Structure formats: C-alpha cells, structure tokens
Amino acid sequence: MGVILEMENICKQFPGVLANDCICFSVKEGEVHALLGENGAGKSTLMNILCGLYKPTSGEIRLEGETVRFNSARDAMERGIGMVHQHFMLIPTMTVTENCLIGDKEGSSIKLDRKEAGRRLKELAERYGMEIDPDAIVGTLSVGEMQRVEIIKALFRGAKILILDEPTAVLTPQEARALFKMIRALTDNQFTVIFISHKLDEVKEISDRVTVLRLGTVVGTYDIDQCSVEELARLMVGRDIHFDAVTRQQPVGDTLLEVNNLSLHREKSNEGKLLEDLTFEVHKGEILGIAGVDGNGQAELVECLTGIRSASSGEALYQGKDLLKLSTRDIMSNDVSHIPQDRQKTGLVMPMTLVENFALQDYYKKDFGKGALMNWIGVEERSAKLIQDFSVKTPSPYELAQNLSGGNQQKVVVAREISRQPKLLIAMHPTRGLDVGAVEYIHNQLIDQRDKGVGIVLVSTEMEEIMRLSDRIIVLYEGRAMGCVRPSETTVEEMGLMMGGRTLDDIRKGSIKETSVEEKMM
Amino acid sequence: MDLLQTIGGYLFTDIRMAAPVLLAGLGLLLMNWSGLLNIGAEGIMLIAALSAVAGSHYFGSVWLGLLLAMLAGAIFGLLFAVLTVTLRANQTVVGAALNILGLSLSTTLNRVLFGIETTVTKVDAFKVLEIPLLSKIPVIGRAFFAQMPIVYIAFLLVPVIHYFLFKTKPGLNLRSVGENPRVADTLGINVYRTQYLATIVGSTIVAAGGAFLSTGLLDFFAEDMVAGRGYIALAAVIFGKYKPAGIMVAAMIFMAGNVVSNVLQVAGIGIPYTFLTMIPYILTIIALTIFASRAVAPASLGKPYKRG
Numbered sequence A: 001m002g003v004i005l006e007m008e009n010i011c012k013q014f015p016g017v018l019a020n021d022c023i024c025f026s027v028k029e030g031e032v033h034a035l036l037g038e039n040g041a042g043k044s045t046l047m048n049i050l051c052g053l054y055k056p057t058s059g060e061i062r063l064e065g066e067t068v069r070f071n072s073a074r075d076a077m078e079r080g081i082g083m084v085h086q087h088f089m090l091i092p093t094m095t096v097t098e099n100c101l102i103g104d105k106e107g108s109s110i111k112l113d114r115k116e117a118g119r120r121l122k123e124l125a126e127r128y129g130m131e132i133d134p135d136a137i138v139g140t141l142s143v144g145e146m147q148r149v150e151i152i153k154a155l156f157r158g159a160k161i162l163i164l165d166e167p168t169a170v171l172t173p174q175e176a177r178a179l180f181k182m183i184r185a186l187t188d189n190q191f192t193v194i195f196i197s198h199k200l201d202e203v204k205e206i207s208d209r210v211t212v213l214r215l216g217t218v219v220g221t222y223d224i225d226q227c228s229v230e231e232l233a234r235l236m237v238g239r240d241i242h243f244d245a246v247t248r249q250q251p252v253g254d255t256l257l258e259v260n261n262l263s264l265h266r267e268k269s270n271e272g273k274l275l276e277d278l279t280f281e282v283h284k285g286e287i288l289g290i291a292g293v294d295g296n297g298q299a300e301l302v303e304c305l306t307g308i309r310s311a312s313s314g315e316a317l318y319q320g321k322d323l324l325k326l327s328t329r330d331i332m333s334n335d336v337s338h339i340p341q342d343r344q345k346t347g348l349v350m351p352m353t354l355v356e357n358f359a360l361q362d363y364y365k366k367d368f369g370k371g372a373l374m375n376w377i378g379v380e381e382r383s384a385k386l387i388q389d390f391s392v393k394t395p396s397p398y399e400l401a402q403n404l405s406g407g408n409q410q411k412v413v414v415a416r417e418i419s420r421q422p423k424l425l426i427a428m429h430p431t432r433g434l435d436v437g438a439v440e441y442i443h444n445q446l447i448d449q450r451d452k453g454v455g456i457v458l459v460s461t462e463m464e465e466i467m468r469l470s471d472r473i474i475v476l477y478e479g480r481a482m483g484c485v486r487p488s489e490t491t492v493e494e495m496g497l498m499m500g501g502r503t504l505d506d507i508r509k510g511s512i513k514e515t516s517v518e519e520k521m522m
Numbered sequence B: 001m002d003l004l005q006t007i008g009g010y011l012f013t014d015i016r017m018a019a020p021v022l023l024a025g026l027g028l029l030l031m032n033w034s035g036l037l038n039i040g041a042e043g044i045m046l047i048a049a050l051s052a053v054a055g056s057h058y059f060g061s062v063w064l065g066l067l068l069a070m071l072a073g074a075i076f077g078l079l080f081a082v083l084t085v086t087l088r089a090n091q092t093v094v095g096a097a098l099n100i101l102g103l104s105l106s107t108t109l110n111r112v113l114f115g116i117e118t119t120v121t122k123v124d125a126f127k128v129l130e131i132p133l134l135s136k137i138p139v140i141g142r143a144f145f146a147q148m149p150i151v152y153i154a155f156l157l158v159p160v161i162h163y164f165l166f167k168t169k170p171g172l173n174l175r176s177v178g179e180n181p182r183v184a185d186t187l188g189i190n191v192y193r194t195q196y197l198a199t200i201v202g203s204t205i206v207a208a209g210g211a212f213l214s215t216g217l218l219d220f221f222a223e224d225m226v227a228g229r230g231y232i233a234l235a236a237v238i239f240g241k242y243k244p245a246g247i248m249v250a251a252m253i254f255m256a257g258n259v260v261s262n263v264l265q266v267a268g269i270g271i272p273y274t275f276l277t278m279i280p281y282i283l284t285i286i287a288l289t290i291f292a293s294r295a296v297a298p299a300s301l302g303k304p305y306k307r308g
Helices: A043-050 A073-078 A096-101 A114-127 A141-157 A174-188 A200-206 A231-237 A298-305 A329-333 A343-347 A354-359 A378-391 A406-418 A436-451 A465-470 A492-499 A504-507 A514-522 B002-035 B041-059 B064-087 B093-112 B141-145 B149-168 B168-178 B181-186 B193-217 B229-239 B244-267 B279-294
Strands: A003-014 A018-027 A032-036 A058-063 A064-069 A081-084 A160-164 A192-197 A208-214 A217-221 A253-265 A274-284 A285-290 A313-318 A336-340 A424-428 A457-458 A474-479 A480-485
Touching: A003 A043, A003 A141, A018 A043, A018 A160, A018 A192, A018 A217, A032 A043, A032 A200, A032 A231, A043 A160, A043 A192, A064 B141, A073 A081, A081 A141, A096 A114, A096 A141, A096 B168, A114 A141, A141 A160, A141 A174, A174 A192, A174 A343, A174 A492, A192 A200, A200 A231, A200 A406, A208 A231, A208 A378, A217 A231, A231 A457, A253 A298, A253 A457, A274 A480, A285 A465, A298 A424, A298 A457, A329 A336, A329 A465, A336 A406, A343 A406, A354 A378, A354 A406, A378 A406, A378 B229, A406 A436, A406 B093, A424 A436, A424 A492, A436 A457, A436 A465, A457 A465, A474 A492, A480 A492, A480 A504, B002 B041, B002 B141, B002 B149, B002 B168, B002 B193, B002 B229, B002 B244, B041 B064, B041 B093, B041 B229, B064 B093, B064 B193, B149 B168, B149 B193, B149 B244, B168 B181, B181 B193, B193 B229, B229 B244, B229 B279, B244 B279
Parallel strands: A032 A192, A032 A208, A081 A160, A160 A192, A285 A457, A285 A474, A336 A424, A424 A457
Antiparallel strands: A003 A018, A003 A058, A058 A064, A208 A217, A253 A274, A253 A313, A474 A480
C-alpha cells in the first residue's frame, strides 16, 4: 500500500484560536485511517481543509505525490476527495438520484437523465453491498439510509478518498455494524477511508491505523494492533481516565414522579404520534435514564414534562399535582429543575452576562429583588458564590455567556439549576460536546444530587453515560418505550436492538431471528 | 347557444386578465426557487407599465416598448440582487422599497414625460393575433386563439418553465440553491451567480406582465394602474404550490373574480361598484387562508446565504 495523501505542517488560525498547529498527517491507499480526538482537538478543521471548505493558513497537501491547492469543495471532489458530513448535505424534498445529480456537469445535454443516473447509482450501490432506491424521496429515509445515500453520492461523483465525520453518532449499534461492513467492502476495492471519531471502541474495531489529535497538534500515528483501548484513551485525553461503574450508597426512596399513558400527537393526528402511551415512575434518589437514537421522542417528552408543550393525553403525577396541566413557571416553582438540551439556544441567553443568566430562572422571587426592582448586589454575590462552588472558569461574573467555553457554559446552567435545590431534576444531554474533564465533573454533580435524594430524569444518546449513571433505563423508539432495564442486567447488544425498534419482550423471547435487523440494514 | 357564447366570452376575458398575473407569478417563481423572496413585483410591474408606454410612444413600436419595459425590470432585479444577495439586506424590506420606488418613480416620470393633463397620452398597443382556423372553433376558439401575442407567450411559458425547473440540470441546480444553498455550494454550484441570474431573468418576466397592463389591456399609463396585481401574483405562487401549472390555475381563478365583478357592474344590480371590484382580492385572501399552510415552499426561501 503506497501513500496516497500527505498533509504537511498544516496550520489553521481562526480569530483567537490556533485550530491546527503544524499538523502532519499521511494516509495509505486502501486503509481505514482513524482520526481520533476530543471535541475541539482539530479533527473537523483538518478535514474541512482537506475537502476544500477551509483554506489552511500555511502548509501543503500532496495527493499521490503532487502538490494540490483546493479553493472549493468542488476542487477537492474533482481530485477524488469526498466528505460525508455529520449533518447530512442532502435536500429532503428531492429524490436520491436528484441529490446525486446536483451540480453534475457530465454530458453535454442540459436534460436531466434520471433513468441513466438511477441505473448507475443502483449498480454502484450493489457493487459495495448496499441497497438503495434511487427514486425514493430522501426525506422519507431513515438516518442510516441517508448516510448510505451520502456515501453513494460521494462515490457517484468520483471519490477515491472518503472522509466520514463521526458517522456513527446518529446510528444504532446494529446500523453502525452495517456501516463498518460497507467500509470494509470499500477498502477491499482500493478506496481509502478517513474515519473521524472520539469513540475509542469503534476506532479500535474499524481502523488499520490511527492518528491521535489533541489541542490542535498531532500526538502520534499508530498501527491499531499495537494500541489498547486504554492506551488510546490516555493518548487522546493526555491522562488516565476511569471507566468504572458508579456504585450507589443508599437504596432508592418513594415514588416521586408517576407518568401514566403520556401521548403526544403530531399536528395532523393522522401522521402518527410523537409519544405513545408512556408509563414510568421516577423515585427519590434515583436516576432514570432515557436512551435512544436522537429524535425518537426524547425532546418531546422533556418538553411535555416541563410544560413547554402540552401533551395530548395522559398524566404526570408529582407531589399530588399533574405536571401536564401546569405552566412551566408553576412546574419550576414546585422544586423542579431543568437542564435543557441545548445550552446555547435554550439554556443560556448568550449575549447576557453570567450574573443575568444566573438570575433567569428565579428572578421574580423575593431573594432577587423587591417588587419590580432587582437586587443586583445580592444577585452578584450569589453569582460569585456559584462561580466559585462550581469552579466556572471566567474572568468575572459580568462576562458574557457567549465568551465562555462550552464546558463552562454548561457548568453555569448546571449551577443555576442545582442551586435551586430541586426535588426533581430533568437533564437532557447534560454533557453533549464537552471534554472528558467537564463530563466527569457534571457526572459527579448528578451523582451528588442523586445521593441527596433528588429524582433525576437523564436523557442522553451516549450509551456509556446512560449505562454508567442510570439506575434504570427506558429506551425510546419512535415515541414508544421499547423496554425498561437495569444496566447491570442488560448488554450493549440488547440496548442496541431496542434503540433499533425491537421491544425488550421480543428480544428476550427471541421470537425474531437475530439476523433480521442486520439484513434490513444492508 | 347563447349561454355557451357568454361562457366563451367570460373565458376569453379571464384568460386575457390572467396573463399579466401569470407572467408576474412565473417571474417570481424563478426567484423563489433560488431562495429569494421578492415582494417587489408590484413596483417592477409599475415601472414596466410606464416604460412600455414610453417605449411605444417614442420608438413607435409596441414591441420596443415591451423591450424597454423588460430592461427596466432587469435593472430593478439587479438592484434587488445587489442589495439582498451581495449585501444580504432583508429581502422583505428591499422588496417593499422596490414597491415604493416603482410607484413613485413611475408617477413622477409619467408627469415629466406626458405632463399633468386630464387627457391621457394614448399609444400603440398590442393587437389581437387570430390563429387561422383554430380561432373559429365554437365557444372556446376565440378564448384560446384570438388573443394578443403576450397572452400566448405567457401561457407557453408555463410548460417551458416547468420543463426547465424539473427536467433540466440547470433547473435542478436552481432548485437546490433554493432548498439548501450550502449543499449547492459544496457540490460546486455558484450560489450567488445563480441567485443573480434568477432575479434578473425573473424580474424581466414580471416586467412583461406589467407592460401588458398598459399596452395590452389598455393603451395608456395611469398612476398606480397595477392595482395590487403584483401582490396577487405573490399569492398565486403560494396557491400554485411553487409549480408553473399551479400558478396558471391560481391566476385564472383569482382573475375570474375580476370577470365576475365586471359582469355584475355592467348588470347594475345595485351594489356599489367599489364592493364589486373587491371580489378578486377577497378571493385571493380566502384561497390563501385555506391553502397557504399546505404549500411547500423552497426550504431556504427568504434566508440570506453567507459563504464559508
């Protein structure tokens, strides 16, 4: 296998940040080369440079020994580099074929030849063991299928080097395995795959070599056979991290929240339900994990429980009241706290100071002022204390929220919500996009709250997080609960099958053949 | 027989009245598919209506008048593109500005060129072009085959633009820009050039609709003569679900209201004519409230695109 691509001394300076610092990176033809690093390590920046979206501040790219310079994504594509972005670059209202033909300049005719293109697409897909319907409207496909369309699109346009940006983030474990098979079929046919990820296990499983990035620099490139998962973790984070399960100190208490038959219809009731007949309990001092692939009703569930949306039917009994009938303000003033899924959109007001952000939830209460007048001195003292207690790194309490790093922004949200001394805490994706240190910190805070007797609903798509923290886990699929399990009594396999739409009963009865899901995936 | 003839007559008027709205709608459609929401059709049609009269008056040819009108439309389109595409100004605000500019500029120029008189300056207008044999078909013959050339052009543009949008590569590229400019950009399409072209070509088509008002339906310019047809065209695009044939149907339905109001006015049934002339506008409002929410607009319509 010869070297097909070299990136030499690539630097990329953004205003205030050196995202890539003299990165050297080389890829051999026909290999799967993983690019491993935490969020913000510079993986995506490097790949955006490679596929022509960013121009490097300095450095050189050589393709098969020849120096190249890309001014646009089209330049890179013409040289055989195709990228499958994390957020798909597809138009949902168009068919698969149309999506592949956008910007296509082949042939002199201006007429769209859908039939011929569809035939070529099908042929291409079959050669690499994928199934695809060229005439399907993209918006009707599943996420896994859309990803396949993206890969086929890149191949259709002549990619020889395929960059996959965190491709498994949106997939169930079974879909991920199907993707890995596809990747193998491609590399067997002399295609080269660059695989961006921060998940150690899958890097270990799929790649031939791995380049580890940390804080914009290369830590090193290794043959995967010579690295254990623990070594990879240390290289990526720069220190040892622990994967131990959390042991709990005391038994769970009484029932705190009792949800019965919660349903939520779509705007037009004939289009199915967003949530269907959810029934579960949360006890005092318990963490209930809500798992599932993103977009299977988790956001809607949280919105119903926090009064942001009104449910179509059902009840959520909490301290003798039905949360579904209360306004958000009433729910929150009954000792419920909410860590929203997106700290930048709904957790904080980015252009406001930390002091103001700390006051958002309870500004109307007596501690915060008299009548319509705010007691800013008191609020500032309170903010300063929270900043210290939760070790938020900020130059001053009057810093704007938008100027903090993601981890510190999240600490502000967590500090605000926990300092309200809730009895029920609803946390959605509390560690999304954070580095390992911040994740650990937030996890410890949640465990702390649990030990104080707070009932916690934890919504997360990170399997490790859910398995590590939860006492019980409910898996949502298309708004329905596939089953409720204890982490100690389940396997990643079983979780994966539930996330892919099979109920726990079916799985344990074994009434469906083990292979059926995988066959469907292919 | 009498009834059939009356229906044929209504159809003739409806098609003739629908033509300018159809042209404006088709022009707007091209802009919409490139992701630009231009509410300035009214202004473009006004300046075009005046330009057509001026062209016809000074060059002695109604066709040169049409050409001048389309040129004026192209300039308005270029102005819109510079402000909204290059400078990324708010599209609704710029569209509203075009309407104000079109109204005031056409009024002022009209007074400068033709003076403030009670008698209007009549000019050469489009003549009916009868298609031999076909126009003799009973009932519908005159409606379909004894119209002015621009009417034929307007209705021929329906299949032409449909073919362009949905059957050709440039059409697919244009639609991809309207749906998601970032996707189009990564696939090597020049988003800004596409939007400029769509706006300029679209505006000339809108302008042709304006020209037909002053040199087709009438043969002179009157201040504010477009009388809301630019807005009705906007509504027709939404009602027509962003498809050329849909816009054609919408234009004919909305303008049928116009025909009805004319008939009722002539019949003199005692309702003040001001109420009767409201009919097409009321029809538009009703149609929009019933159907607008179901229309599928290009996903990035009205959102400015910034590269990188």
